[in-house]
Amino acid sequence: MIGTKMVALGAAGLLALAACGGSSGGSGDSTPTATGNEAAPQGFTPPDLKALDKLGTPEGELNVVAWAGYAEDGSTDPAVDWVTPFEKATGCQVNVKTAPTSDDMVNLMKTGQYDVVSASGDASLRLIASGDVEPVNTDLVPNYADVFDGLKMKPWNSVNGVAYGIPHGRGANLLMYNTDVVKPAPTSWSVVFDQASPYQGKVTAYDSPIYIADAAVYLMKTKPDLGIKNPYALDDKQFTAAVDLLKAQNANIGEYWSDYTKEIQAFKNGDSVVGTTWQIILNLAAADKAKVAAVLPSEGATGWSDTWMVATKSQHKTCAYKWLDHIISPKVNAEVAEWFGEAPSNSKSCAETVDKTFCDTYHADDEAYFDQVWYWNTPIAQCLDGRTDVTCKDYGDWTTAWQEIKG
């Protein structure tokens, strides 16, 4: 009997460890507070926090949460390095933590161990509402003056006329395909939805509830009678249609990706041949000699407009502001934009790019182009498109649905 007990205890211990490993997350849900792409009253009051009023001496350390490719220190490619010059100029030792999804970013920032974050629209307002980030004094960021007006004081980086961050850049989630297998070259998302069967088991998709919006963008054009006006504002019927589309897509999916190295490998090995991607994944896969190309499909796409934000609990705020100014300075902003493959936010960056046509290719100041892109946003119960006669599905519902879709 002692044996029984010992074994039971041991098993319980193992399970406890396994469970601990599985539950590395902060508390706190998607605080649903976002609005649509248009500036609109935001319907929530952020915690009363003050921005920094003047810089002190750099604190010698800076902890960064960033998307892969946003804070390169030469370890990916020795020629790609804008962290080391910053460390030399300011004496702030930079520690970078890359996060695969917006949810991970929110959780990391909730730990209070990081100073700045490159938050997308589906994370920024959650961070503002929970008080994890504080307003930013743009006067302390001299390069802010040169940022495109089309990116300043937007619903995802400001609240009630108070700036909460510095615009970093923007881009679209593209459709990547294997040029040997997928012929003719696709121009529509239908190749991953209605007409995906030729590529059964080789279709890939982004592993996050926010991917439901990609289906909604497709339905906006293909099923106009659903009346979807904003892919982040889906009522019951619209949401069900998007979820059904994704459930049907699941039969053709080989694997979902959130780790970008996994997607590069999968395309390189031929395990995935078509699916959503970021420009940087395309660049790295192409550099790895994978036969891939990407396109912004005719239906438009989801995308991102990222914002550098400062943590409320940061102990290194001077370093943080120095970083904000550094990362959008014309030269560095151009380097990041070219490396990551997105439109820069600083209007003077276009003169600094290696490829002089870069800003035209990425439509840096082409607001008409970005009108086709639905920047990531947090879905909330009050419909973001302004409808008041129905309730929309909030991010909690999106998460549950996403688990059902994966089955």
Add this chain to the structure above:
Amino acid sequence: MKAALRRAVGWVRRAPRRLSSVLDRHPRLRLALLLAAPMLILVVVYLGALAVLLLSAFWSTNTFTGDTVKTFTLDNFRDVVTSSTYRTVIVRTVLVALAVTVICAVLACPMAFYMAKVASPRARRLLVVAVLTPLWASYLVKAYAWRAMLAGDGVVNWALAPFGLRGPGFGLTATVIVLSYLWLPFMVLPVYAGLERLPDSLLEASGDLGAKAGRTFRSVVLPLAFPAVVAGAIFTFSLSLGDYIAVQIVGGKSQLLGNLIQGNAGAANNLPLAAALAAVPIVIMVVFLLGVRRTGALDNL
């Protein structure tokens, strides 16, 4: 004054000896002091964490502020039981864990028998080292190595191509293969230890009585080695039940219980629901252990 000082010094000097004589006369006190630190760690770190986890399963999350609401509710458990998604995934996870356990047992028994009874002492040492060596490499390295091998242009497909076959690709089959590979040492070692204790004379007696190898294995070796197989099965089963990384790497689009727990704790930030889901493997393990106990295998452990 001087006498008092001398007395005090003498008392201090004799203190260790007095302490040791007290300990000598009270064996229970000795045991208590010896076990205090490990017991504290077991109770506070192991069981304490488990208790907090199970407690939070009865709370809920405020969807607006994201804070944990600390009022008693059974909603999380109702969601776990009623949702068909969760049910499917739980059944799938148990089947994967069972498959991994059976495969490990089938592979481990002949290996362990050879190591314990057939191999020369020198070869035996080498084989034990060979079984242990994979444990030195990181879990992730091994899982990613399998991802490379099972990939579309990987070694597995290359090796099978001359026979007109293709590997399983990424999916549940790949997950079972990789988990069996990862946990095999945890099965081999207990079975080996169990078989080593088996007296050779029993095998000889069985042979003298006319039993062939198969009969000896069925009637002598297996019943005596069964507790050891069960000990290994507890490891492989519980490790597979909680795994969520291998399936992310080689599982294609499939998700197991661990992925749901991770999704709820990480992406959805619903820690209470994740805790309720985490109670499922605990319940399964308890049922598994009770079932094992009925076979009597645990009495000989």
